[in-house]
Amino acid sequence: MSLLAIEGLSKNFGGVAAVDRVGFDVREGEILGLIGPNGSGKTTVLNMLSGFLPPDAGRVAMREHDITGMRPDRLARLGVLRMFQMTRVFTRTSAFDNLLTAGMARGLAEAEATRRAQSLVEELTLGPVQHLDAGQLSGGQRKLLEFGMCFIEPPLVALLDEPFAAVHPVMREVMAQFIRARHAQGATFLLVSHDMPVVLDLCGRAVCMNAGRVIAAGGVHDVLRNHDVIEAYLGETHGDDEPPTLEVAA
Numbered sequence: 001m002s003l004l005a006i007e008g009l010s011k012n013f014g015g016v017a018a019v020d021r022v023g024f025d026v027r028e029g030e031i032l033g034l035i036g037p038n039g040s041g042k043t044t045v046l047n048m049l050s051g052f053l054p055p056d057a058g059r060v061a062m063r064e065h066d067i068t069g070m071r072p073d074r075l076a077r078l079g080v081l082r083m084f085q086m087t088r089v090f091t092r093t094s095a096f097d098n099l100l101t102a103g104m105a106r107g108l109a110e111a112e113a114t115r116r117a118q119s120l121v122e123e124l125t126l127g128p129v130q131h132l133d134a135g136q137l138s139g140g141q142r143k144l145l146e147f148g149m150c151f152i153e154p155p156l157v158a159l160l161d162e163p164f165a166a167v168h169p170v171m172r173e174v175m176a177q178f179i180r181a182r183h184a185q186g187a188t189f190l191l192v193s194h195d196m197p198v199v200l201d202l203c204g205r206a207v208c209m210n211a212g213r214v215i216a217a218g219g220v221h222d223v224l225r226n227h228d229v230i231e232a233y234l235g236e237t238h239g240d241d242e243p244p245t246l247e248v249a250a
């Protein structure tokens, strides 16, 4: 069953169609990958789904209720949360207190927020740094903290935009494990990522965009082997530090 149904979603920037009649479903409980070369419109889609950008056209429904164009705070209350923008890390407050504050802001009693913060600190391997100001954490630790703040009251669907980018491999694995565990508990994810091994590992299905349009959708292996998808990635210009990684393990 679909949790989010997206139809004809479009956004123009100065006459350029950044997102052009995009449609796909996010099913209840799945981790759906959203892939595509740089500039293909993935972030713009997430911005529209999370209410940060009003669509020019199209419709988004959650469990058959129209949520098109709703503001981010209202969507967050309905359980649609875009990580890394909804969460606010207070840099001069400890990592632990950031978690506590996030929990209380979402309506948890202090005792319950404390209990959940303690368990998230363990799960996210933030124990050794929990009493440091959040501003002193590494980029990866801070992303882990933001995961914790987002999931202290679990959303129905988490929209993740390149969460693994520029994160140390050890923390990347903690993050992947966290996503797997929440997925096992029924959370739904829309995951934008350039990291094909991670997409293959985590996602059952994927949607690939190119130049604002959906060019392939389906099982993740089929999408990554799709001719149009390979063409789209090969046509992309890469920096030396970012080679195309489309190899699909047998």
Ligand SMILES: Nc1ncnc2c1ncn2[C@@H]1O[C@H](COP(=O)(O)OP(=O)(O)O)[C@@H](O)[C@H]1O
Pocket: 013, 018, 036, 037, 038, 039, 040, 041, 042, 043, 044, 045
């Ligand atoms: N705020 C904006 N103003 C003008 N153009 C934008 C804006 N945001 C994105 N774009 C353009 O829209 C296209 C899609 O961008 P984006 O959604 O960020 O792609 P992706 O996340 O797939 O890399 C790009 O051509 C980008 O330059």
Ligand SMILES: [Mg+2]
Pocket: 042, 043, 044
């Ligand atoms: Mg992007």
